[in-house]
Amino acid sequence: MSPAATSVLLAVVVALVKGILIIFVLATTFAYLTLAERKISARIQLRFGPNRVGPFGFLQPAADAVKLFLKEKAAPEGRDHFLYLLAPALAAAAALFAFATIPVNQTICIGGTGGAGPLSASCPGGYPLHWDLAHLNVGLLFILAVTSLGVYAIFLGGWASNSKYSLLGALRSSAQLISYEMAVSFALVGPILLAGSLNLEAIVGQQHSLWFVFLQPLGFLLYFTAGLAETNRLPFDLPEAEAELVAGYHTEYAGMRFGLFFMAEYINMITVSSIATVMFLGGWMAPLWFLPNWLGPLWFGAKVGLLLFIMIWVRWTFPRLRYDRLMQFGWKVLLPLGLANILVTAVFVAVR
Amino acid sequence: MLDWTRMLFAYLPLLVFLAMVVAFGGAMTVVTTLLGPRRPTRAKGLPYECGIIPAETARRRFSVSFYLTAMLFIVFDVEAIFLYPWAVLVRHTLHIFGLVEMAIFIALLGVALLYVWRKGALEWN
Amino acid sequence: MTVIFGLAALLAFLGGVGVVTSRRTLYAALSLVLNMVALAVLFLLLDAQFLAAVQIIVYAGAVMVLFVFIIALLAPGAEERVRPLELRVLLGGLAAVVFTVVVGRLTLNGITVGPNGQLHGGLGPFNPVTVNAHGQVQTLGEQLFTTFLLPFEVTSVLLLVAAVGAVYLSRRRRPGEEE
Numbered sequence: 168m169s170p171a172a173t174s175v176l177l178a179v180v181v182a183l184v185k186g187i188l189i190i191f192v193l194a195t196t197f198a199y200l201t202l203a204e205r206k207i208s209a210r211i212q213l214r215f216g217p218n219r220v221g222p223f224g225f226l227q228p229a230a231d232a233v234k235l236f237l238k239e240k241a242a243p244e245g246r247d248h249f250l251y252l253l254a255p256a257l258a259a260a261a262a263l264f265a266f267a268t269i270p271v272n273q274t275i276c277i278g279g280t281g282g283a284g285p286l287s288a289s290c291p292g293g294y295p296l297h298w299d300l301a302h303l304n305v306g307l308l309f310i311l312a313v314t315s316l317g318v319y320a321i322f323l324g325g326w327a328s329n330s331k332y333s334l335l336g337a338l339r340s341s342a343q344l345i346s347y348e349m350a351v352s353f354a355l356v357g358p359i360l361l362a363g364s365l366n367l368e369a370i371v372g373q374q375h376s377l378w379f380v381f382l383q384p385l386g387f388l389l390y391f392t393a394g395l396a397e398t399n400r401l402p403f404d405l406p407e408a409e410a411e412l413v414a415g416y417h418t419e420y421a422g423m424r425f426g427l428f429f430m431a432e433y434i435n436m437i438t439v440s441s442i443a444t445v446m447f448l449g450g451w452m453a454p455l456w457f458l459p460n461w462l463g464p465l466w467f468g469a470k471v472g473l474l475l476f477i478m479i480w481v482r483w484t485f486p487r488l489r490y491d492r493l494m495q496f497g498w499k500v501l502l503p504l505g506l507a508n509i510l511v512t513a514v515f516v517a518v519r
Numbered sequence: 520m521l522d523w524t525r526m527l528f529a530y531l532p533l534l535v536f537l538a539m540v541v542a543f544g545g546a547m548t549v550v551t552t553l554l555g556p557r558r559p560t561r562a563k564g565l566p567y568e569c570g571i572i573p574a575e576t577a578r579r580r581f582s583v584s585f586y587l588t589a590m591l592f593i594v595f596d597v598e599a600i601f602l603y604p605w606a607v608l609v610r611h612t613l614h615i616f617g618l619v620e621m622a623i624f625i626a627l628l629g630v631a632l633l634y635v636w637r638k639g640a641l642e643w644n
Numbered sequence: 645m646t647v648i649f650g651l652a653a654l655l656a657f658l659g660g661v662g663v664v665t666s667r668r669t670l671y672a673a674l675s676l677v678l679n680m681v682a683l684a685v686l687f688l689l690l691d692a693q694f695l696a697a698v699q700i701i702v703y704a705g706a707v708m709v710l711f712v713f714i715i716a717l718l719a720p721g722a723e724e725r726v727r728p729l730e731l732r733v734l735l736g737g738l739a740a741v742v743f744t745v746v747v748g749r750l751t752l753n754g755i756t757v758g759p760n761g762q763l764h765g766g767l768g769p770f771n772p773v774t775v776n777a778h779g780q781v782q783t784l785g786e787q788l789f790t791t792f793l794l795p796f797e798v799t800s801v802l803l804l805v806a807a808v809g810a811v812y813l814s815r816r817r818r819p820g821e822e823e
Contacts, residue, residue: 185536190539264537312700319674345709422554426551506625513617517615530689589706590814601788604694604789607781617789
């Protein structure tokens with residue numbers, strides 16, 4: 168085989184392995200995140216939570232999955248069958264795909280002369296092992312682009328169901344998603360100003376002395392708040408406010424078709440937490456100076472886990488907003504604050 | 520003149536992963552459709568409406584606020600897109616010059632936001 | 645690379661055909677989304693990462709969301725009313741001819757045909773090598789925020805006008821008020 172063909176084959180194999188890893192890790196995390204949510208909510212409400220299937224309920228997610236697969240797939244009349252089936256698959260696929268450019272560790276040079284380091288992109292003579300699936304210079308924009316398409320899954324799912332609850336839920340959800348997507352875009356400009364790059368690995372590398380959360384506390388808060396809304400979490404879970412809308416856009420979905428929507432939501436939570444970790448919490452960097460940096464993926468996972476815990480905690484602590492308040496909060500509070508944050512940050516970056 | 524190898528290594532993994540996630544979504548949809556009992560009844564097929572038989576199609580006009588939100592979203596989304604290349608450049612290239620020009624840009628968009636706000640377009644009722 | 649180009653071009657073409665031939669307007673709009681995403685892939689193949697991202701974020705993720713909102717909800721039943729076929733074909737054909745001439749003229753600008761039929765383009769100051777050495781977003785941003793400063797600032801006025809227009813379009817008409 169020619170060297171060119173070999174390197175292409177190698178790239179494909181590496182991508183396949185990384186892809187399987189990402190899907191496996193995200194799916195497993197999703198499964199145990201649902202269990203964690205039920206356990207934590209139970210503790211907050213002084214209950215036990217699921218504890219029957221396996222020790223401490225550890226096999227509960229597996230039981231849930233089997234149940235979802237084996238349920239009867241009731242589907243509403245008058246639905247648009249193609250879009251009805253497309254929507255959940257699209258939701259799950261987009262949620263998984265968005266993770267492609269998130270680096271969980273710094274690039275490691277295998278066999279070459281270049282040393283491992285946050286910014287060492289070159290690795291002469293060796294194989295640079297990137298800890299993201301696709302190493303793009305505009306990694307952040309890639310994620311924003313993919314997540315901006317997620318709105319179609321939700322809208323089409325609700326629309327195709329031909330149910331009033333679904334449609335109203337879908338409409339609310341899409342309007343909320345696009346509004347808070349804007350807040351997300353503005354909140355993320357702060358770290359970019361500080362780092363001067365859109366490359367996620369470079370952005371983490373810039374935080375080796377000081378995490379951006381300390382320079383951008385407002386930006387972090389804005390991002391995390393908007394992220395909660397982007398993932399339809401309480402207190403922003405109006406799209407599926409069960410007291411008003413039954414279950415929102417996925418009211419008419421049963422079995423794993425619903426499961427795919429559910430999965431997409433939880434994976435989006437993981438993605439939002441991961442982006443927050445990369446942009447504000449120093450990515451794979453050790454949280455304390457005396458801890459070893461080579462445990463990168465572990466620190467990354469711990470930070471993401473902490474943010475996920477906070478998301479669950481918030482859900483079982485705060486009441487739901489009213490829909491008009493929710494939209495006003497996005498446009499009248501998060502948006503102006505985001506713009507102000509950008510200007511103030513820019514003043515410091517430009518004058519320095 | 521394009522650097523094929525570099526591009527290949529940047530985008531080929533994305534293509535592979537795209538195929539994987541599409542296959543994943545498709546497989547889950549197919550498998551779940553094949554499994555499970557299938558006993559459709561007239562009532563089971565009705566869209567859920569708290570037990571009442573749906574009177575009309577669900578697809579109908581909705582509050583104008585939704586469309587307005589979508590329109591305003593486009594305006595501010597375009598603004599956000601301009602912010603990204605600018606944010607990359609302020610620190611090393613544009614400095615104060617960049618600050619001033621973006622301040623003017625944001626100020627005008629601020630006027631837009633203020634106008635929309637004062638006109639009550641951000642109210643939902 | 646050629647295979648990927650062929651696939652993306654085919655998808656873009658199918659999307660375009662779908663826009664024109666779909667009987668249901670929502671499917672036509674979704675075909676347009678497909679077309680836009682395929683175009684973004686074509687941009688990627690030209691190594692224009694930023695443009696590809698913008699194409700998806702702004703066009704597929706924002707403009708078409710509005711289209712889909714409106715088509716799906718504003719006018720159920722209005723899908724049947726379309727203009728006579730002959731007029732549409734005539735106007736569409738005219739637009740296609742004009743578009744082809746303009747784009748073809750721009751594309752062939754400065755391109756010479758080699759002895760074996762291969763095309764040679766003149767390399768300007770912004771060619772793939774210089775742009776990638778400097779960084780794509782950096783090059784684009786520097787041009788946008790220095791050389792094209794005035795158009796950039798005028799864009800904000802345009803966006804302001806758009807916001808005013810959006811509010812005007814959606815305001816409630818009181819009874820007795822003129823259309």
